[in-house]
Amino acid sequence: MPAKPSEDLESIARSGGTLRRMAARVPTYLTDLRENPAWLPMFVLARTMPGRRAHWWTARKVSEAPLASGSMFGNINPRQAADELRTHGIFTGLNLPPEIHKEILKFGYETPCFGNFDRRNEFLASEHADAEKRFNRSIISGHHFERVLNCKAAVAVQQDPLLPAIARHYLGGEAKLITTRTWWSFPTMTATDADLSRASFKFHFDLDDWRMLKFFFYLNDVGSDAGPHVYVRGSHKRRRLKHQLTLVVGHPAEEVLAFYGKDQAITVTGAAGTGFVEDPFGFHMGTLAKREPRFMMEIGFGVSKPSQRRFHGEPVIRG
Template sequence: MNRFSQILQSLRTQPGYTLMRGAARFGTVRQLVGQSRRLIQRRRLEAYLLQCEAQLQDSVFAPLDRLGFVGRLRRDGVAFGLKLPQSMVADILAFAKGNACYADRQVGRGFRLDSRAAAEAELGKPILVAQYFNAVAECGAIGRLARDPLLQWIAGAYLQSVPTFVGGNLWWTFPVQALAEDRDRHAHLFHRDVDDFRFFKFFFYLTDVEPGDGAHVCVLASHRKPPVLGIADRWNLRRYSDDEIAERYGVDDIVEICGGAGTGFAENTLCVHKGMTPTRAPRLLLQLQYALFDYGVMHDRRSLSTLAMLA
């Protein structure tokens, strides 16, 4: 399917999301919509933040310099300092081990972790990524995180609007010799996201992530300094090679994010970023995404009638 056909199909199936992506790749449009939303929701946002502050004692996170965190997220496009309780890490791992995940995020490719080899044999290829569906609804720990008052305060303060939780996703990345098309499909090449006019994500490692072994990599402040390597890059969204990014940015700007199980951070993934393929151990990652508007494409909800296991 060529690019034009893909756009036409997307317009038929996801018209709002497709039109947004066409407009939001331009910084002036993102700024105009964001500022308009901020003015419209100013009073609602003030009340929302006060409500979150009144509930901070219920957060699972240790006290945090919230203003500093949001300031770093605005400046660098990424902010660190979140840590999940080990009991919550254990709960999410137990959910992952007790439920089916789905190769390539395809509803008809379900398998359990102990049968991955059989699933790969049936597919005739190594499985790079496998996602859980309905995890936000079915895993109590993930649902609680999505409602955590500290995360909600950060979301409101950063977006400058009453935030919309648009979805959570939990997935494994396995240490395999992945096909080039799978590395492209699952964003293991540098790229930027345009998921709304203003948006960002929380990421949490549920397994230890050591240097060179499946880390998330981002380029600091690249949400404000996009990689314009040619005229078309001013509006084009594409994959970038490691060499292209190294040519555009300093080595100190390219950050490999490592940490033990429970490590959390926030990122505006309009920043240039990629996932690295693990080399030794599988990586389990949780993503929670907040934005201005919900286009219905970022969530993990799937009808049970559509889910099927690989034989």
């Protein structure tokens, strides 16, 4: 029997204790700090509502203007989308044309991905079960990193004029593209009950920038068993004091829903091509893929300089 490999960041994030998870992220934090010293005040203050509100006051206003060219998403008004985002934190109704999401899905099957954020674990999505045996570990996700830029359809979505228009109306005139990524979420038979429990029921918020907006697209059909995305409406603009004064961004579902309201949690399911945009400071989670894999694309906008050392947020893994 092969020796058990060293744990990857995904495994630690899903099964380790708070201190262990934070320790695993230290190399990434130090890299961010060396590259951009302005990262530290953001990391400390952007989790607080006063800090975020102060930064929102610096947003440059955007004048009303028609889109420079036609959008693949049809006649969606970016200002109205931004208004709904301000109210609820999420806007749905962004549907990819069939030829676009089919081409990206084809890319997802034909292009090797990296399991659990680790470039040492490379495999095709169709080889997931064999990859778990080969690498002797459960593999819950598979990311393509910079390879997504080889997919013309993915780049076409990234460059569609509607996305930056919505981002500018919501984030301000400083809004810029900072992330483009595709990844698989896999059902796995090798994870422990503790892994499954923690992966399924942990809401979190993103703390990558002072102000962010993320567009998500399902590239295959996503029902209740394929790991649908869940978002807590309104949690982007009010925050329990306990959730501001903690170093961790993940919290148990029952704790989050008890404060923000169970009726505010929206589960997004849909056919291939279904898209939505959200303020990721609101509590959200990708639930566990139980029976079917989920293939997803994210395009993110922010207001700060993106990391140049790693591909769009790829973690630094020690050793």
